[in-house]
Amino acid sequence: MALLDDIEALNKAFSGFGVDETSILSILGNSNHEHKKSLRQGWSKLFCEDEYGFERFDPSHVKNLKLEFKRFRDAVMLSVLHPWERDARLIEKAIKKGPKHYNIIVEIACSRSSEELLGARKAYHSLFDQSMEEDIAAHVKGSERKLLVALVSAYRYEGPKVHDHVAKCEAEILATAVKNGDRKKPIEEEEVIMILATRSKPHLQEVYQHYHKICGKSITEDLEAHGILKDTVECLCTPETYFTRVLDLGLSVDADEESKKAVTRVIVTRKEALVKDVQNKIEGCLKGFYKDFMLGLIARGEK
Amino acid sequence: MATLNVPAHVPAPSEDAEQLHKAFAGWGTNEQLIIDILAHRNAAQRNVIRKVYGEAYGEDLLTSLDKELSSDFERAVMLFTLEPAERDAYLANEATKKFTSSNWVLMEIACTRSSHELFNVRKAYHARYKKSLEEDVAHHTTGDYRKLLVPLVSAFRYEGDDINQTLAKSEAKILRDKISDKCYNDEEVIRILTTRSKAQLNATLNHYNTSFGNAINKDLKADPNDEFLKMLRATIKCLTVPEKYFEKLLRQAINKLGTDEWALTRVITTRAEVDMVRIKEEYHRRNSVTLEKAIAGDTSGDYERMLLALIGAGDA
Numbered sequence: 052m053a054l055l056d057d058i059e060a061l062n063k064a065f066s067g068f069g070v071d072e073t074s075i076l077s078i079l080g081n082s083n084h085e086h087k088k089s090l091r092q093g094w095s096k097l098f099c100e101d102e103y104g105f106e107r108f109d110p111s112h113v114k115n116l117k118l119e120f121k122r123f124r125d126a127v128m129l130s131v132l133h134p135w136e137r138d139a140r141l142i143e144k145a146i147k148k149g150p151k152h153y154n155i156i157v158e159i160a161c162s163r164s165s166e167e168l169l170g171a172r173k174a175y176h177s178l179f180d181q182s183m184e185e186d187i188a189a190h191v192k193g194s195e196r197k198l199l200v201a202l203v204s205a206y207r208y209e210g211p212k213v214h215d216h217v218a219k220c221e222a223e224i225l226a227t228a229v230k231n232g233d234r235k236k237p238i239e240e241e242e243v244i245m246i247l248a249t250r251s252k253p254h255l256q257e258v259y260q261h262y263h264k265i266c267g268k269s270i271t272e273d274l275e276a277h278g279i280l281k282d283t284v285e286c287l288c289t290p291e292t293y294f295t296r297v298l299d300l301g302l303s304v305d306a307d308e309e310s311k312k313a314v315t316r317v318i319v320t321r322k323e324a325l326v327k328d329v330q331n332k333i334e335g336c337l338k339g340f341y342k343d344f345m346l347g348l349i350a351r352g353e354k
Numbered sequence: 355m356a357t358l359n360v361p362a363h364v365p366a367p368s369e370d371a372e373q374l375h376k377a378f379a380g381w382g383t384n385e386q387l388i389i390d391i392l393a394h395r396n397a398a399q400r401n402v403i404r405k406v407y408g409e410a411y412g413e414d415l416l417t418s419l420d421k422e423l424s425s426d427f428e429r430a431v432m433l434f435t436l437e438p439a440e441r442d443a444y445l446a447n448e449a450t451k452k453f454t455s456s457n458w459v460l461m462e463i464a465c466t467r468s469s470h471e472l473f474n475v476r477k478a479y480h481a482r483y484k485k486s487l488e489e490d491v492a493h494h495t496t497g498d499y500r501k502l503l504v505p506l507v508s509a510f511r512y513e514g515d516d517i518n519q520t521l522a523k524s525e526a527k528i529l530r531d532k533i534s535d536k537c538y539n540d541e542e543v544i545r546i547l548t549t550r551s552k553a554q555l556n557a558t559l560n561h562y563n564t565s566f567g568n569a570i571n572k573d574l575k576a577d578p579n580d581e582f583l584k585m586l587r588a589t590i591k592c593l594t595v596p597e598k599y600f601e602k603l604l605r606q607a608i609n610k611l612g613t614d615e616w617a618l619t620r621v622i623t624t625r626a627e628v629d630m631v632r633i634k635e636e637y638h639r640r641n642s643v644t645l646e647k648a649i650a651g652d653t654s655g656d657y658e659r660m661l662l663a664l665i666g667a668g669d670a
Contacts, residue, residue, distance in 0.1 A: 169473065172510045182469075182512045184505075185549035196541075200549070204508030206476045208486045217493075245504065249489035 054086075058094050065097070068302070068311060069122045069341030118308060122315065123341040130319045130348060135170035137320065138163065139178055142171065142203070146190050151309070153195055154282045155316070156187065158293070160202040161286035162321070165209055172203070194239045195279060201248035202283065208251040218254060221246045222261035229266075229273045238280045247283055256288050294321055298329060302336045315345075322348045357630035357666035359394055367399070371407040374415065383422045385656040392435055393663035397627060400435055426615045427656040433623040434664065439474035442467065443482055445620060446475065446507075450494040457499050459620070460491060461585060464506035465592035466599070469513050476507075498539040498582050502589070505548035512551040522557035523565070525550070529558070530566050533573050538583055547589060556594055597629055601636040604645065608652045618653070618661065626664040634665060 057078050064071035064078075082090065091098045091106035097116075101107035129137060138159050145155040160168060175183040184200050191199055225246065228237040237243050246258065262270045271289070274281040285293040294317050300306060301314035318325070318333075333345055365373075370391050377384040377391075392400065407415040419432055433441055442463050449459040464472060479487040488508045495503050525546050532540045546558065562570050571587045591599040600621050607614035607621070625633060637645045646667040650658060 169510075176510075176512050176514070180512060180514055180516045182510055182549060182551065184509065185512065185551070188545040188549045196545075200505065200545075201508070204505065204510070205488065206473070206480075206486055206508070208480050208484060208489070210480070210484050212484045241501075245492040245500075249486060249492045249504070251486065251489070 054089050054093055057086075058090060061090070061094065062096055064338070065116060065119070067338050068119070068314075068336050069338040070116075070119050071339045072123075073339065118311075122311075123339065123344060125312075126315045126319060126341060126344050129315065130344075133174070134167065134320070135174035136178065138167070138171035139174035139183070141316065141320075142183060143175070143179060143186065146186055150191075150193075150195065153191070153199060153279050156199050157202060157279050157282045158286055158297075159320075160199075160205070161283055162290045162293070165205075165207050168203070169206060194236060197241075198238055198244050198248070198279065198283065201244050205248050207249070210251070211253050213251075213254045213257045215257060218257035219261045221250070222258045222265055225258065225262055225270060226265050229270070232277075237274070237277060243280075247287065252287055259284075259288055290321075291324065294325070298325075298332070302332050318345050318348060322351070325349060355629060355631035356627045357634065358396060358626050358664065359666050360396055360399070361394060364395065364399060367402040367406045368410070370395070370399075370403045371410055371415075374403070374407060374418075375411055378418050378422045385423070385427065386659070388419075388423075388431060389656070389660050389663050392431060393660060397438055401437055404435065425657075426619060426653075427660055429616075430619045430623060430657060430660045430664075433619060434626070434660075437478075438471065438624070438627070439478040440482065441624065442471075442475040443478040443487070445624075446479065446487055447483055447490065450490045455494065457495060457503060457585065458588065460495075460503050461506060461589055462592060462599075464503070464509065465589055466596040469509070469511045472507070473510060499585065501539060501544055502548070502582075502585065505544065506589070509548055511549070512554075514551065515553050516551075517553055517557040519557060519561075522554065522561045525558045526561035526565060529562060529570060530573075533570070533576075536576070538574070538580075538586060543586075547586075547593070552593055555590075559590070559594060597632040597636050600625060600629075600633045601640055604633070604637060604648075605641060608648050613652050615653075615657070618649070622661050622664050630665055 060074055061078055064074040079087075088106075097109055097112050098106040099109050132140070142156050142159055145152040159171065163171065172183050175181070175186070179186065184204050187203060188196060188200050224242050225237075228235075228240045228243045247255070250258070259270050266273065271281060271285050271292075274284055282293065297310075297313050297317055301310040301312075301317075303310075318329075330346065330349055333342060333349070337345060373387060373391060377387040391403075395403065404415045407413075407418075411418075416432055416435060419428060419435065423431060433444070436444060445459055446463055448454045449456045463475065467475065476487045479485070479490075483490070488504055491507050492500060492504050528542050529546060532538070532543050537543070547555070550558065559570055566573075571590060574583050574587045574590075577583055588599065603617055603621055607617040621633075622630070634645045637648070641648065645665060646662060649661050649665070653661060
């Protein structure tokens with residue numbers, strides 16, 4: 052029956068990642084008053100019978116639906132901004148939203164080039180009348196503060212020159228800090244922060260290699276349980292691994308809202324560095340204008 | 355305001371380069387000519403001269419200077435010829451080396467330069483030393499000094515005049531509490547000093563003074579032998595009233611038995627194009643002699659003439 056087909060089609064259009072605007076338009080755009088009434092009565096997923104005798108919009112679904120509708124809008128807004136403003140706004144939001152979002156600060160501070168990070172700091176002055184590090188220092192409490200302030204303050208050397216014996220010493224320092232992890236958290240170890248926040252990325256790669264030789268495991272494995280410290284280490288030298296992980300998490304079936312938001316953020320900000328098979332994953336998961344927009348960004352691939 | 359005296363009609367850079375080359379020629383060196391030119395050109399002009407000299411004679415002007423000049427005079431000329439960002443990078447790097455190490459120089463550079471100037475120093479540092487400034491400072495300092503200096507050199511302070519008075523009040527209280535508890539290296543103290551804008555800091559310190567009866571630096575004098583406290587006081591001074599800091603530095607450099615030429619050279623070459631006028635006023639006010647007289651009394655020869663030229667003393 053046409054009504055059941057419509058309901059099924061609308062269910063599909065309204066569920067998942069983004070919404071299928073075209074289907075919605077063709078069905079609801081052509082619905083008259085009677086048809087909509089029938090839809091509501093038959094659409095048990097979104098409407099339930101209220102004790103006062105009308106078909107009420109299920110409140111838990113309203114919220115989710117709003118988020119899905121917003122996805123396209125947010126993606127467009129994010130992508131239109133200058134990269135510096137974009138990064139500054141993302142960081143400011145992350146600071147205000149609290150500890151669960153600090154990984155975004157790490158993500159930006161560690162995966163951008165030195166000049167890009169400087170640009171974001173300049174944009175921060177202009178947008179928020181404060182410096183980025185001052186805002187972070189004032190709002191982040193606890194052991195993450197030192198690391199985050201240091202990471203956003205970095206202006207890393209970008210050349211290839213590496214000091215091998217220093218790298219070896221620093222790998223040993225990191226190994227010791229990890230080993231003593233149950234007595235003192237590595238994130239509170241000043242030396243660890245200094246190394247990760249001031250050394251150049253090529254140098255850090257040398258450090259990681261030495262670490263592997265010393266400990267038999269990669270440093271990311273050893274820091275698995277250490278939250279943003281692990282993210283730091285990963286973003287600095289193997290950003291692709293980090294971003295792939297974030298995307299996979301966001302595109303999985305039971306992803307929560309924050310993970311889904313991360314998908315937009317990662318695609319918009321890193322489109323030129325994404326792995327090839329992301330496109331297939333997106334084809335399967337995303338919907339509507341949101342999907343088209345993301346695919347378009349990836350296809351173009353430049354900043 | 356700068357004391358650098360640039361003549362109304364400046365010769366073409368190629369002419370200057372040629373004159374300098376002539377000054378090096380032969381047995382001796384015409385030091386006066388070097389002073390006449392280099393001590394009377396601004397940073398942009400010196401840059402062009404350096405470039406033109408290099409193209410014309412196949413050698414960096416600084417290399418020629420190094421060959422021809424010596425000791426304090428050479429250091430003064432060399433430092434002054436460098437572009438400000440390069441100069442600060444050079445001084446900072448020197449300050450991290452074992453025998454010339456000085457946390458004070460690092461603090462001075464980090465606190466008295468504007469945010470953009472400090473960033474240019476960091477850029478210049480990359481180019482010259484193939485490392486980042488913060489990594490070198492982190493590597494060569496320890497303990498409380500490192501806790502203070504790394505964030506100081508990494509800061510990119512907001513440069514606007516916007517002040518949040520409520521924040522200033524609350525942070526003044528935080529500082530007061532920490533100082534009363536003698537927690538001078540406390541994270542909050544470091545945070546406030548190393549991240550807040552200079553305008554905001556000024557507001558905070560004014561509140562401190564009004565609310566607690568003493569200027570913060572007075573309260574920080576609790577232990578006269580504590581070196582770290584000295585550095586904290588100097589940091590605050592540099593961030594808020596740099597000309598007073600530099601006046602003191604000059605006074606100490608000159609009054610010291612002998613003279614601290616490195617401090618003297620550094621202050622004069624780095625501030626001649628910035629705020630030397632105010633520093634001179636402050637010096638005169640504090641010491642009842644002019645800076646010119648003090649320098650003339652304490653130094654001699656080409657070195658003296660170079661310094662005097664840079665502080666705009668009559669005709670050099």
